Amino acid sequence: MIADFEKQILNWFEDFHANPEVSWKEFRTTQTIANILDNFGVTYRTFSDVTGLIAEIGDGDEVIGVRAEMDALWQEVDGVWQGNHSCGHDAIISMVLGALLYLKDQRLTKRLRFIFQPAEEKGNGSLAMIEKGAIDNVSHLFGIHLRPIEELPMGRVSASIHHGAAIFLEGKVLGEDAHGARPHQGKNALDVIVGLHQFIKSIYLSPFEAYSAKLTKVIAGGESLNIIPGSAEFAIDVRAQKNEVLEKLKDQIDHGMNSLKDLYGVNIEWKWSDFTPGAEVSEDAEAIAEEAILNIAGPEALAPPVITSGSDDFHFYTIKNPNLKATMIGVGANLQPGLHHPKMTFNQSALDVGARILAETLLRA
Template sequence: MDVIRTRRDLHQHPEVGFTEFRTASRVVEGLQSLGYDVLFGADALDEASRNGVPSQKELDQAYKRAIDDGANPEIISKMQGGLTAVIGILEGHAPGPTIAFRFDMDALPVHESTENDHFPQKQGFRSKYEQTMHACAHDAHTAIGLSLAEKMAEGSFSGKLKLIFQPAEEGGRGAHSVVKKGVVDDVDKIYCLHLGLDVPLGEISGGSKDWLATTKMMIEFFGVPSHSGASPEKGKNALIGAATALLNIHSLPRHSTEQTRINVGRLEGGSAVNIIPHYAKMVAETRSTSAMVNAELENKIKSIVKHSAEMHELQYNLEVIGQAIPITCDQELITLIKEEAAQIDDFTSVQDYHKGGGSEDASLLIKRVQELGGKGTYMIIGTTIPAPHHHQKFDIDEQVLEPTVKLLERISKRELV
């Protein structure tokens, strides 16, 4: 399997969280052709535990587009409604441990650059879907996972290899449903990874730290419309209620011993200049280095929303649409990764830890494995990037792909002796 060709195909066809129908179809076909047992659709995640699922209209449009662009209709028929996780399982020739690797598949709602100095544009594999792009290397992660599957396909090992292709990492939405399905309950060790994150090409860290717990919330306010000139007193302004909440959310005090973050990333409402807005919607997030402090911030936002709605005589709805927790990496796995990376010439600098700084819902998978007595880590593999993650000119240096596959193969074969 040509990992670069696979990555470029996925880059051309980016799909946001829970709409990864074409991507997941490609993964299923690839794994099945290699002899893996493959779980997908409702067999790979718990439908009711998903966070932040797109609207039915968005799901339907993405489903049709996937079919038009070559997705296997028989496969994705089992993914309707956004059931886009895929689990590949390969049994070795003898009993042994179960190790897992996690690869995220989703893209972002970002309009990809059309400038000639942007490598995917120059080389002809820029996103075919406007306002959607792989701006966080998940196309590369998925391609790496499929290449690892090919390398291990002969099954000449003891134990079980489990490859988790996860939807909806962005916004912390997908891992929770995979955990609730019990996918990692039999896993002894789980390895998660990310390319980039301001780490230079040739450098790798076996673990990472300072990931932030986070809660993402979607909040709706419901009021009463009325003529803004003739009868404003008869209306109940949902947009004012949302604005009140926004200002108070951003006024929350920070914590003295933990890092915290607050953001309202979107606010919309109203329909015309002469109508009292009867509906408003906002999305907000909390983050902290402490899960406990993050929970306190979440509760304060819920209180602010409740009282903002009451102040303006509104109804409201608040839904948690994403979550993650801090990551604690196990030193045993970090040491193993460092030892194996040192055997690969492309990795010239091998470190214990790199600072995460954002949030990552692989934390939920790692935590579940650790709760059941297993171990986990989140490694960072450096690559040159011309622009920051989530930027319209984000890209990776494809030289990182083959060494990363080689590293994961070495880890697998060492663990599954």
Template sequence: MSHVLDYYNHLHTIPELGFEEVKTSKFIAEKLAEFGYTNIQTGVGGTTGVVATMDSGEPGPTVLLRADMDCLAHNIDGEVVLRHTCGHDGHSSMLLATAEEVIKYYPVSSGKLIFLFQPAEELGTGAHAIADAGVLEGVEYAFGAHVRPIEEASNGQAVAAIYYASSATIQATFTGVTSHAARPHLGVNALDAAVLAINAVNTIHLRPTESYSVKATQFHADSGVTNSIPGKAFVTWDLRAQLNPTMKELHEKVITAITNAGQANGCTVEYDDSKMLTAAEHNEECIDLLKEAISEVLGDENMVPEVITPGGEDFWVYTNRYPNLKAGFFGLGCDLKPGLHHPDMSFDTSALENGVKIYLTVLKNLGMID
């Protein structure tokens, strides 16, 4: 047995938001050094990212294993509470335990092995920052994992491929002119423009054979008093599409709709659409490697068919930035309930040991460790 539960029990108590994982990354870097890794990078790309590398010096593939580190913020009874309700503490624990097992018992005999602890997955910008730092240069294979809801996989099961959708966030600011509510003709009502934009977006229709959705998730407009027309309004939209070309079309139409709606009401419109996650593009060789590993660790009967989900995952930014990268991403069954991102999310932590074994088996089958 590895020490994965020890690491989880600690990381679970120090939840930190994206790009603020200071205590988390410090703990991980200290443990990697304690294990015996000498090639450790911290503050990767000016972030809290941590990278540890083991180079055999012998010919072979360059393989990257990646885990995310950040938590979520929940508004509970009027108080903002930080909690690990997406399982990233479990992901980091699995990867940390895998790194320990490798250096202690399975020295890398060929190629180069990279352990990446990535910040800010929930923000959708962590993978971009890591890619910008050049961590993926020369990497041939990349693998990641995510704990799964009980509806998809139970404890003792695993999924060889999770087909995440493309997801995007558009945050628009509508700027009009504030005026007294008794003299609306002297102002430009940003709230009206925002409402018109929401309705305009709701009229967007793409081919019904393609899976997609778009909906407003936040709306703020308040001049500070009840008898004043607001001069600013803020709306956030969430976009989802199972295929990357569908997302491109949806994104363009949403931008057109909100821009035209705002201008029709006399408002200027500015928007931030920097949060864009690519749909999953699994490599068939990686799927086969993960299927083989799951079969060896858990048995064929506990391999769940590939899962299609409307959820997003910024791991796939890497394949978008590096089209020749061979990537695989497995789902770990762990009796997770009532659901990801729920403030009371919990799972059977004994499943984390299975994740460590699956990672190690993939490395063995790639010929990197004995």
């Protein structure tokens, strides 16, 4: 049976990998999952206003949930812009469907809810699923994700991934153009950008906390090289391991931007967007996943928790429902060069192992 199931999981992966769809446009992916569920005789709900679906198996008042994200990145691959599953969401869908395959014919005393979620890469697909009732009455929620080789090599599995929190700032400097020979007549936006760069590099929080802030976009000037630009657009990527540290960092940047306005005599407009919270890992859920890893893969497979500055909107589920006990399982698959690399590859034999560990986790929960 395992060999047949493993082949099926690989077939699913190959299909999803060959047909990537970007956030909020996962129409074929949603339909493909629906077709698989129809063949299984599993009931599910789809929605008229968003992609994604929610399926359930089993009986009982208690509900255990598992989340699979579906979207691909829009990325340049060999000079061509296209959808690309370089974050491994094609693998995640396949492992979650594989867990369902292993569990669908078993006698279950609880309901198992499978949440196939859109738009994780936009950082807000989980909020849409929450609005659709994805975690209503759910006591435990699990996720699963392949990890880069430097975090987990092939054969190693972690019961938790501690993602960091992230938020982005987009802004515009509104100064005044001037001739290159008469800089005193204008307000140089590039001076403000340089000052902003220096400012964010001089923010100091506790050295015992992990955090960062860095400029990721600057657009200023035109074809005329003798014009000092008065306007510039910019963006800042802000991250911290803890949600409360991210909030402190955000407050300091807001304060600094107001100070720069006064210092340079310009107007600066900015807005924050795409907040993704850091992980709030449940010790109870983590312990259940550890037991499943030990049972399926043995003690040599169990790895310590993964700590990463990367973010995942999985953690909105616990932010919106603090009573939810949640963890995300990390699977080693010799993934390289890294997540989001256009040529990301991994050992596909890890998919069946991940599916079986996830199935065992759901049973033990």
